[in-house]
Each structure stands twice: as C-alpha cells, then as structure tokens.
Amino acid sequence: MIVTVTLNPSLDRTLHFGFVGWGMVNRATSSALDYSGKGVNVSVALRNLGQPSIIMGLAAGSGGRLLVEGLRARDFRCEFVETMGETRSNITVIEDGTGRSMKLNEPGAPVTPAVLSELQDRLAALLSPGDIVALAGSLPPGAPVDTYARLISVAHRHGARVALDSSGPALAAGCQAVPDLIKPNEHEAAELLGRSTAGRLPETLSALRGLGPDRVLLSLGAAGAAFAGEGRSWCATPPAVAEVNSVGAGDAALAGALAAWSLDRSGDELLRLAVATGTAAACLDGTAFPDRAAVDALLPQVRVEVLESWP
Ligand SMILES: Nc1ncnc2c1ncn2[C@@H]1O[C@H](COP(=O)(O)OP(=O)(O)OP(=O)(O)O)[C@@H](O)[C@H]1O
Numbered sequence: 001m002i003v004t005v006t007l008n009p010s011l012d013r014t015l016h017f018g019f020v021g022w023g024m025v026n027r028a029t030s031s032a033l034d035y036s037g038k039g040v041n042v043s044v045a046l047r048n049l050g051q052p053s054i055i056m057g058l059a060a061g062s063g064g065r066l067l068v069e070g071l072r073a074r075d076f077r078c079e080f081v082e083t084m085g086e087t088r089s090n091i092t093v094i095e096d097g098t099g100r101s102m103k104l105n106e107p108g109a110p111v112t113p114a115v116l117s118e119l120q121d122r123l124a125a126l127l128s129p130g131d132i133v134a135l136a137g138s139l140p141p142g143a144p145v146d147t148y149a150r151l152i153s154v155a156h157r158h159g160a161r162v163a164l165d166s167s168g169p170a171l172a173a174g175c176q177a178v179p180d181l182i183k184p185n186e187h188e189a190a191e192l193l194g195r196s197t198a199g200r201l202p203e204t205l206s207a208l209r210g211l212g213p214d215r216v217l218l219s220l221g222a223a224g225a226a227f228a229g230e231g232r233s234w235c236a237t238p239p240a241v242a243e244v245n246s247v248g249a250g251d252a253a254l255a256g257a258l259a260a261w262s263l264d265r266s267g268d269e270l271l272r273l274a275v276a277t278g279t280a281a282a283c284l285d286g287t288a289f290p291d292r293a294a295v296d297a298l299l300p301q302v303r304v305e306v307l308e309s310w311p
C-alpha cells in the first residue's frame with residue numbers, strides 16, 4: 001500500500017475575473033474548489049494511474065472537515081488527525097483579460113507535539129513491511145524541522161520505504177534520516193547542496209545521494225528529469241508539448257515514480273513513468289492530473305538515456 005502524508009493540506013480556490021482592481025469590489029466570473037496539499041495531489045494522481053493509496057494528514061476546524069468529507073465523498077481512504085485552528089485556504093486569482101495570476105496562501109493550522117505524536121502512532125498502526133510512505137509538502141507552523149526525519153524513522157521501523165518531497169530546512173533535516181527516495185526540482189537540489197547544479201547531472205545526482213537517500217528523482221521542468229538508484233542513473237526527456245499549467249507537475253511526476261516503485265519496476269521504467277505523468281499533467285489546466293490513457297500515450301515518446309553505472 002502507498003500512504004501519502006500531508007501535514008499542511010489546503011482548500012484551493014481558483015477565482016477567475018475579467019480584470020482585477022485594487023480598492024474596488026471584484027466579482028469573480030467563476031470559482032472552483034480543489035482539495036489539495038502535495039500529498040493529497042499525489043494520491044489523486046495515483047488514483048488516475050489506477051493505483052490506490054491512503055491519504056494521511058492533519059485537518060483543522062470547519063475547513064478541515066470540508067476537506068476530509070470531500071475526499072471521502074470521492075472514495076479516498078482518509079486517516080486525518082485533528083489539530084487546532086483552521087485548515088488553510090489557498091486562493092489563486094486569475095485575470096482573464098491579461099492572463100495574469102496571483103496566489104494568496106495562508107500559513108496553515110499550527111501543530112503541537114501531541115498532535116504530531118498522534119500522527120506518528122496512527123502511521124505506525126497502518127504500516128506493513130514493503131509499504132511506501134510519501135511525505136510531501138511544507139511543514140505547518142509549529143512543526144519542528146526534524147518532523148519528517150521522525151516520520152521516516154517510524155516508517156523504517158515498520159519495514160516501509162519512504163519518499164520525501166519537500167524543500168529547504170525540512171528537506172535537509174529529513175535527508176538525515178535517510179529516506180529511500182527524494183524528488184527535488186533543480187532549485188530545491190541547489191538549495192540542498194548549497195551551490196548551482198546547472199549542467200552537471202551525474203555529479204548532482206551523486207552529491208544528492210551522498211546526503212543519504214539511495215534513490216534521487218531530480219525533476220527538471222520542461223527538460224524532463226533524471227533518476228539515480230540501484231547502481232545506475234538515467235536522464236529522460238519528454239516530447240515537446242504545449243504547456244498549459246505546470247503547477248502540480250512535480251506531484252504528478254512523484255506519483256508516476258511511486259506507482260512504478262510500488263511494483264518494483266526498474267529505475268529506467270520508474271523515470272519514464274514519472275516524466276510521462278509529469279508532462280501529461282503540465283498539459284492540463286489548473287492542478288489537474290492526467291488519466292492513465294494520456295500517460296500511456298506519452299510513455300513511448302519519452303527518451304531515456306543512461307548517464308552512469310556504478311558497482
Ligand atoms: N513545461 C513543461 N513541459 C513538459 N513537461 C513538463 C513541464 N513542466 C513540468 N514538466 C514535467 O513535470 C515533471 C515535474 O516538473 P517540475 O520539475 O516542474 O516539478 P516541481 O518543480 O516539483 O513542480 P511542483 O510545482 O508541482 O512542485 C518534469 O520532470 C516534467 O516531466
């Protein structure tokens with residue numbers, strides 16, 4: 001089983017306007033609500049690939065209830081721990097007249113040590129050897145920087161494998177607990193290594209693996225991705241596509257990687273499915289995720305090349 005963990009989920013509202021003006025009442029021409037946060041996105045993308053998962057996380061107040069009820073109504077298995085405050089709302093404002101947009105994100109509901117300890121216990125109770133835990137997204141206010149490191153240790157004690165997709169100090173501290181896979185983008189990788197990574201793929205992959213994780217999926221936006229693990233590294237280039245909205249493409253890529261990893265596919269197959277799923281998501285509007293047919297159509301068009309092998 002794959003378990004995704006979202007500590008800072010959100011209700012994402014997308015509002016469209018003709019034009020937006022400061023100091024006046026702006027009336028939206030349309031409004032949509034998505035249940036989100038990176039782990040939730042990964043679970044939705046996995047579902048579209050035909051792979052079930054359990055959505056774990058923290059939920060707070062009426063917003064949290066709306067999120068959990070909404071996900072359950074879509075037949076997702078949810079294991080949420082209640083925390084104080086309100087689950088955040090993230091608002092995207094799109095000005096159709098100019099094509100401009102802005103995102104307004106709330107910080108999220110604060111957490112306490114007791115809430116995090118209950119989440120650890122609930123995770124431990126769910127896991128069986130061989131399961132995959134995907135820890136994704138930012139940490140909520142009040143969560144210590146080693147929160148992911150602790151969850152990784154819990155998962156490992158129960159024989160599960162762990163993928164970590166975060167950024168900044170949460171990712172750096174998480175790496176110290178040796179997750180089995182990380183999925184940084186170029187910016188996150190550069191931050192983690194403290195230097196530019198441009199144009200140095202094999203060296204970057206090896207430096208990232210040197211931080212602890214055995215498998216590294218380095219996503220490169222429109223250029224595709226690279227993967228290192230199990231004695232080899234590869235890079236993969238997607239076909240040229242018309243990008244519509246690449247928000248969530250990283251979550252889709254991680255879902256593709258997890259779907260392949262959960263079936264113990266080889267590293268090149270994992271990379272190909274990750275890139276096809278990410279690229280298919282970049283072709284969709286909003287934070288939408290592709291269905292299996294769209295991903296399967298792209299799979300043979302992804303060019304995979306070996307970079308290195310090691311003993
Ligand atoms: N413009 C694009 N054209 C084609 N494919 C894309 C594009 N942007 C992203 N992708 C695909 O999506 C994958 C992940 O994208 P990216 O590296 O942008 O992730 P990310 O920065 O983690 O994104 P996120 O905002 O979801 O966290 C890439 O490996 C690639 O396959």
Ligand SMILES: [Mg+2]
Pocket residue numbers: 165185250251
């Ligand atoms: Mg990302």
